[in-house]
Amino acid sequence: MNMFEFFQALFQYEFLQKALFTSVVVGVICGIVGCFIILRGMALMGDAISHAVLPGVAISYMLGINFFFGAVITGVLTAVGIGYVSQNSRIKHDMAIGIMFTSMFAVGIVIITMMKSSADLYHILFGNVLAVRMSDMWITLGIGVLVIGLVVIFYKELLVSTFDPTMAQSYGLPNKWIHYALMAVLTMVTVASLQTVGIVLVVAMLITPAATAYLLTNRLSVMIYLSAALGIVASVFGLYFSFTYNLASGATIVLVSAFLFAMAFFFSPSQGLVWKAHKSRRNRLELMRK
Amino acid sequence: MERALKIDQLYVSYLGNQVVKDITFSVEKGSLVGIIGPNGAGKSTMMKAVLNLIAKDKGEVEVFGEPLKKWKKRIAYVPQRSDIDWDFPITVFDVVLLGTYPNLGLFKRPSKADRKWAHECLKTVGMDAFSNRQIGELSGGQQQRVFLARALAQNAELFFLDEPFVGIDVASEETIIHILRDLKNEGKTILVVHHDLSKAESYFDHLLLLNKNMIQYGASEEVLQPEVITKAYANQFSFLQTKGVNVTS
Numbered sequence: 277m278n279m280f281e282f283f284q285a286l287f288q289y290e291f292l293q294k295a296l297f298t299s300v301v302v303g304v305i306c307g308i309v310g311c312f313i314i315l316r317g318m319a320l321m322g323d324a325i326s327h328a329v330l331p332g333v334a335i336s337y338m339l340g341i342n343f344f345f346g347a348v349i350t351g352v353l354t355a356v357g358i359g360y361v362s363q364n365s366r367i368k369h370d371m372a373i374g375i376m377f378t379s380m381f382a383v384g385i386v387i388i389t390m391m392k393s394s395a396d397l398y399h400i401l402f403g404n405v406l407a408v409r410m411s412d413m414w415i416t417l418g419i420g421v422l423v424i425g426l427v428v429i430f431y432k433e434l435l436v437s438t439f440d441p442t443m444a445q446s447y448g449l450p451n452k453w454i455h456y457a458l459m460a461v462l463t464m465v466t467v468a469s470l471q472t473v474g475i476v477l478v479v480a481m482l483i484t485p486a487a488t489a490y491l492l493t494n495r496l497s498v499m500i501y502l503s504a505a506l507g508i509v510a511s512v513f514g515l516y517f518s519f520t521y522n523l524a525s526g527a528t529i530v531l532v533s534a535f536l537f538a539m540a541f542f543f544s545p546s547q548g549l550v551w552k553a554h555k556s557r558r559n560r561l562e563l564m565r566k
Numbered sequence: 567m568e569r570a571l572k573i574d575q576l577y578v579s580y581l582g583n584q585v586v587k588d589i590t591f592s593v594e595k596g597s598l599v600g601i602i603g604p605n606g607a608g609k610s611t612m613m614k615a616v617l618n619l620i621a622k623d624k625g626e627v628e629v630f631g632e633p634l635k636k637w638k639k640r641i642a643y644v645p646q647r648s649d650i651d652w653d654f655p656i657t658v659f660d661v662v663l664l665g666t667y668p669n670l671g672l673f674k675r676p677s678k679a680d681r682k683w684a685h686e687c688l689k690t691v692g693m694d695a696f697s698n699r700q701i702g703e704l705s706g707g708q709q710q711r712v713f714l715a716r717a718l719a720q721n722a723e724l725f726f727l728d729e730p731f732v733g734i735d736v737a738s739e740e741t742i743i744h745i746l747r748d749l750k751n752e753g754k755t756i757l758v759v760h761h762d763l764s765k766a767e768s769y770f771d772h773l774l775l776l777n778k779n780m781i782q783y784g785a786s787e788e789v790l791q792p793e794v795i796t797k798a799y800a801n802q803f804s805f806l807q808t809k810g811v812n813v814t815s
């Protein structure tokens with residue numbers, strides 16, 4: 277199937293439209309939030325929170341409520357727990373993360389196995405974008421609007437507290453609350469991404485496009501736009517490959533985004549390995565000629 | 567004269583280890599105050615505690631007769647070491663522009679006038695040629711100057727500068743001390759941690775001499791007396807004299 281046929285199918289099938297719409301929104305919000313996550317050195321935290329929503333999702337299923345609520349609660353609880361353990365003992369932040377998120381994840385697995393529905397577990401872990409329901413789509417859109425709104429409103433504050441927390445604190449920004457707000461946003465983004473990429477691979481959508489953009493620019497604002505754009509490209513092409521070759525959508529989306537990262541890694545005009553090597557070679561040759 | 571800063575019985579400790587003890591002094595509006603004392607005397611710690619960046623055990627801080635909280639946005643602070651990520655995607659100009667943020671409301675973005683002002687501040691420290699560089703692509707002294715420019719951009723009433731001249735060449739130090747004098751003449755109040763005693767008298771009108779305890783606070787020539795200085799520097803004193811530090815003037 278070529279791109280043209282994919283577009284034809286897109287007009288034909290509503291489930292495909294929903295899938296595309298949801299994955300584009302997820303690409304955008306993961307791209308935006310990911311920028312702050314990587315610049316704050318919280319990549320590992322992103323991984324932790326995304327895994328920690330599993331018990332929340334499982335319990336919500338059991339109670340028959342929308343998994344959004346359960347996920348946000350367990351996600352934020354984990355973030356607070358990690359902070360509490362690392363601040364009140366000699367346990368380092370990364371150790372606390374390792375302990376907390378694996379425990380939460382394990383609790384989630386136990387609950388889901390007790391419910392005896394391994395098909396659901398598979399979909400939560402790896403995503404199943406073609407099964408996106410109308411209500412999921414609305415939740416994703418709602419989260420998207422909220423995240424973009426927050427970043428637009430608090431852009432200055434986010435920039436200062438990320439770049440220079442000491443300055444932020446000295447002029448009175450509540451760094452700690454900004455941190456927890458970001459954690460809450462992170463859980464919501466994870467929930468929004470559950471169906472497209474699944475819990476296990478959410479962290480890739482958060483980190484890879486943002487890291488790619490990071491290699492391409494020296495301005496945060498540009499980085500955010502680029503990262504969102506890369507998220508969209510990954511989502512659209514990932515969905516295309518998933519639909520065409522009948523592969524898990526999470527995996528194809530992540531692979532497209534990894535491919536884009538590799539391109540930037542080697543060919544970025546300022547940071548790319550290829551240009552760097554080329555420039556220093558030319559320099560050496562010129563010096564030799566003198 | 568109006569009193570800009572009043573510090574009353576300030577005590578700070580790290581893990582039960584008292585590093586700042588019983589510091590009481592006040593600073594008049596429009597003065598340029600040097601804070602001196604040996605390494606580990608608690609100069610940086612005192613500054614951070616005054617700014618409420620670390621917890622104090624005891625003590626009151628008043629700014630223009632009000633609690634510090636009300637003045638936070640009008641206080642510029644340049645730390646001794648910025649523990650920032652030097653690879654952060656931000657240009658020199660945008661770092662200076664951050665100085666205008668504290669006085670912008672929520673939603674507000676820096677205006678054209680703010681950008682022009684930031685550019686002027688960058689020019690004042692002689693770094694305007696580097697505006698589009700990424701912040702990590704500068705030398706240490708150049709970075710220090712950019713952070714000074716950011717403090718200037720904040721249009722603050724009070725300045726807290728922790729060793730602003732470390733790693734800065736003589737010419738830039740000269741320029742910067744001129745800037746500080748201009749600020750002082752505009753009625754701004756400036757506190758500077760400084761370790762070069764030989765320049766202390768010519769730079770500052772008042773000196774605060776610390777060594778955990780407050781040794782003395784007063785006019786520069788009063789503090790720079792041998793019997794006073796020895797109290798803080800104890801066994802380093804004869805060394806200081808052989809290095810040509812003039813403390814008897």
Ligand SMILES: Nc1ncnc2c1ncn2[C@@H]1O[C@H](COP(=O)(O)OP(=O)(O)OP(=O)(O)O)[C@@H](O)[C@H]1O
Pocket residue numbers: 580581585603604605606607608609610611612646761
């Ligand atoms: N984070 C910390 N934890 C524990 N002790 C600290 C910490 N920071 C400083 N200290 C101790 O507190 C004392 C005062 O340190 P401070 O940095 O205030 O000194 P200073 O006067 O600024 O010295 P310098 O001239 O070297 O900058 C020192 O003895 C130092 O060992």
Ligand SMILES: [Mg+2]
Pocket residue numbers: 609610611646728
């Ligand atoms: Mg110090």
